[in-house]
Amino acid sequence: MRILFIGDVVGNKGMKMIRDYVPALKQEYRPQVTIANGENSTPMGRGINLSGYKEMMSSGVDVVTLGNHAWSNPEINDFIDDSKRLIRPYNFPGENVPGTGYTIMNVNGFRLAVLNFQGRVFLDNLDDPFREATELVKSLQSEADAFFVDFHAEATSEKLAFAKYMSGEVSAVVGTHTHVQTNDARIINGKTAFLTDAGMTGPADGMLGMQEKSVIERFLNQRPARYKVDEDSRGIICGCIIDIDEKTGNATKIEPVKQMENGLF
Structure with missing residues (x-):
C-alpha cells in the first residue's frame, strides 16, 4: 500500500x-490513500470549516487530520460528528469529546487505520499520547492490518520518542504542527516509517504561512500581535510518500515530497 500524506x-x-x-501528485505517485492535515485550512489560518473539508475531499483527499487548532473554528462542532473521514487528536481529555480520533480505510481488502494524536511538550496538557496510542492500537488489532499516525507536536524530541516507542506497533509516524519539512525521513528498526515534520501546504514566503511583519514585530517588542495569513505569497505543498508491505504491515519506504508554485525558493 502507498500513502500520500500532505502537511498542514x-x-x-x-x-x-x-x-x-x-x-x-496522485497521478504521479499513485497512492491508495491520501491524507492531509487540515487544522489550519480556514481563510484565517486556524481551524477547519465544512466547505474546506468538503473541498479537500473532492480534490482527492481521503482522510483529514487535525491538531491543536481543531476547535479554533466553532463551526466544527456542527459537522465533525457526521464527517467520518475527519479525525481530531484522539487524546483530548474528558468524556463525550466530539468526533473521533481514528478512522479505518479498507482498500481492496487491506485495512489501514489512520490515527491522530497530539503531543504535550509546549502544547496543552492532553492525555498521555504514548499510553493512549498503545491502548488504541491494541484494541484495533483485529480491525486493521496497518496503522498510520499523524503525531501533531511541537518538540522534535517528543515526536521521535513517540515513533521509537511505537516502532513495530504502527507502520508510520509523521509529525505535523511546526510547518517546516525536516530532512530526517527514515524507517525505524526496519518497520516504522518516520518523519519529524511533513512541512506546510500554503504560503511559502511568509513565516509559517503568516505575514512576516507582525511576526517580526512580536520578536522586537514582545507585545501581542495579530497574525494574518500571507495571501500574496507563492504557494508550497509539502508531505511524504510511504510504502507499506501488505503482508507484514511494515513500512518499506518513506520519501519526502515538496513542490513550489513557481520553482525553487
Missing part, C-alpha cells in the same frame, strides 16, 4: 495548492 494546509493558498496539486 494553511489558509486560502493552502486550499489552492490542494486543488491544484493533489490530483497531479
